[in-house]
Amino acid sequence: MLRNILHRTLPHWGGKWRTSASLFQPFNHTAPERYPWLFRFVRDETGDGPEHRLLSFGCSIGDEILALRRYFPQAAVKGIDINPANVAVCRYRTRRLSGVVIETAGSAAQEPANRYDAIFCLAVLCNGTLTAMAKERCDPVLYFDAFARAVADMARCVKPGGLLCLTSTNFRFCDTTVASGFDVIYRANEEHISPDLLYDRNNRLMKGARYAEVVFRKR
Ligand SMILES: C[S@@+](CC[C@H](N)C(=O)[O-])C[C@H]1O[C@@H](n2cnc3c(N)ncnc32)[C@H](O)[C@@H]1O
Incomplete structure (x- = not known):
């Protein structure tokens, strides 16, 4: 079934996302229960409920959405990914879940301001080839300015008092202008600090x- 969906639709999508200036991590590696420590912490901080809204930015093929639904059984969950093939697989895998919406997007620019109780942007704002090559400069693979724009968009969409979660990034949130509107409320343990x-x-x-800072609360 999934192969049929991809076969029918992929030729129309093209590969525009590959050359998009918004693209960060091109690889879609993900895993079930990849961040239990983080999901548990956020659930304990924000709680769950039918009015809660969560955004998974860079949801890949859906493992993160499935995990969020387990930790937050009642919240509305939205997933976005820049790669339409990931979105198709993610939609298929989450099709039986209620309150879940998956869309193709390369930024949070279209999301309303102050909407989300928590945004998860995990292993997205990085590029695996940088770590593999250990280059002195990250351009032209990635640019700090693109990172700053991406997190500024997300910062706008977090509710006051809501949480922005960033891990496995090639830049530090504390270096951006919008970071001054947030407090750090969670630092990863040694074993969870990203090697990027x-x-x-x-x-x-x-x-x-x-850089151990992972969860930021909007003032
Ligand atoms: C390594 S996967 C991470 C998946 C999941 N968040 C996790 O941690 O398991 C990175 C994902 O980010 C997506 N991505 C990269 N740049 C993006 C952007 N600008 N907007 C939305 N998704 C993006 C990729 O398509 C890919 O699916």
């Missing part, structure tokens, strides 16, 4: 830098 290389505002490698 970190680059500064000028796209230069910050040798040996590590």
Whole structure:
């Protein structure tokens, strides 16, 4: 069934997302129960309920959506991904869940302001080839300015008091302007700190830098 859906629709999609200036991580690796420590923390902070709204930015083929539904059985969950093939698979895998919407998008620009209780942007704002190549500069693979734009869009969509969750990024949220409107409320344990290389505002490698900050509350 899934193969039929992809076969029918893929030729019309083309590969425009591959050359989009908004693209970060091109690889769609994901896994069930990839971040239990994070999902548990956010659920304990925000609670769950029919009025709660969650956004999975870069939901890939759906494991994150399925996990969010388990941790937040009542919340409305939206998933977006820049790659339409991931979206098709994700929609298929989540088709029996109520309160779940999956769309193709490369940013949160179309999302209303102050909408979400929590936004999860996990293993998206990075590029695996950077870590593999250990380059001194991240451009032209990624640019800090694109990261800053992406997180500014998400910051706008988090409700006051809501949470923005970022992990496995090649840049630090604390280097962006919008970070001043948020408080850090969760730092990852040593074992959960992302191994991704970190680059500064000028796209230069910050040798040996590590970044444990993961969950930010909007003031
Ligand atoms: C490594 S997967 C992460 C999947 C999931 N969040 C997880 O952590 O298991 C990265 C995903 O981000 C998506 N992606 C990359 N750039 C994006 C963008 N600008 N907007 C939305 N999705 C994007 C990719 O298509 C891919 O599915």
